[in-house]
Amino acid sequence: MGVLIDGSVLIAHERGGLDLPQRISGREEEPFFLSVITASELLHGAHRARDRGTRARRSAFVEGVLDALPLLPIDRATARMHAQLWADLAEEGSLIGPHDLWLAASCLMHDLRMVTANAREFRRVPGLEVEDWGAQ
Numbered sequence: 001m002g003v004l005i006d007g008s009v010l011i012a013h014e015r016g017g018l019d020l021p022q023r024i025s026g027r028e029e030e031p032f033f034l035s036v037i038t039a040s041e042l043l044h045g046a047h048r049a050r051d052r053g054t055r056a057r058r059s060a061f062v063e064g065v066l067d068a069l070p071l072l073p074i075d076r077a078t079a080r081m082h083a084q085l086w087a088d089l090a091e092e093g094s095l096i097g098p099h100d101l102w103l104a105a106s107c108l109m110h111d112l113r114m115v116t117a118n119a120r121e122f123r124r125v126p127g128l129e130v131e132d133w134g135a136q
Contacts, residue, residue, distance in 0.1 A: 001129070002031040004072065004107050006100075006116035007038045009133050011045075014061050018117070023133055033112065034069040037102045042066075072106055081105040085125065094124045104128050 012018035024032065042062040049055035074082075082105035089095045096104065100118070104125040107114045114122050117134030 002033060002110065002112045003027075003115050003131070004033050004035060004103060004110075004112040005038070005069065006103060006114060006118060006122075007041045008117035009115055010038070010042065010065055012117050012134070014058075018133060032069055033072040033110075034065065035072050035103050035106050036074060037099050037106075039066060039071055041099060072110065072112075074102065074106070078102075078106050078109045081109045088126075089124065096121045096124055 009018060009020070013020040039062075042065060046055060046058035046062050049058050082102055085105050085108070086095075086101055089101070095101070100121050103114060104122060106112065107128055108125075113129040113131055115131045115133055116122055117132070119130050119132035119134060122128055122130045
């Protein structure tokens with residue numbers, strides 16, 4: 001089973017609160033992916049930096065992540081999964097954030113485990129395997 005890395009994990013690593021290489025060590029056989037949704041979130045964070053130095057540091061970090069991890073696109077099948085998941089969670093009254101909904105749909109569609117520091121949100125999704133990297 002592959003792994004989809006959530007932006008919360010990458011941000012925690014960038015801020016020094018999570019040792020990403022240590023977490024990945026010993027798991028070289030597992031494919032790790034980044035969603036285009038997370039790529040956009042990270043790029044957005046770099047663009048929003050107020051000063052030039054912070055923007056440069058964030059941009060370098062994001063570009064390093066984008067170079068290191070294959071991007072998982074959104075395709076028609078994922079859109080169908082997303083729509084069904086959205087409807088089901090809305091009916092249950094347990095919606096999650098709109099970007100997280102896309103990530104969950106991608107995981108379910110591609111049989112991936114969600115690695116996140118925001119496990120509480122993702123655990124509302126039936127059938128989604130969640131690995132909490134927020135708890136050190």
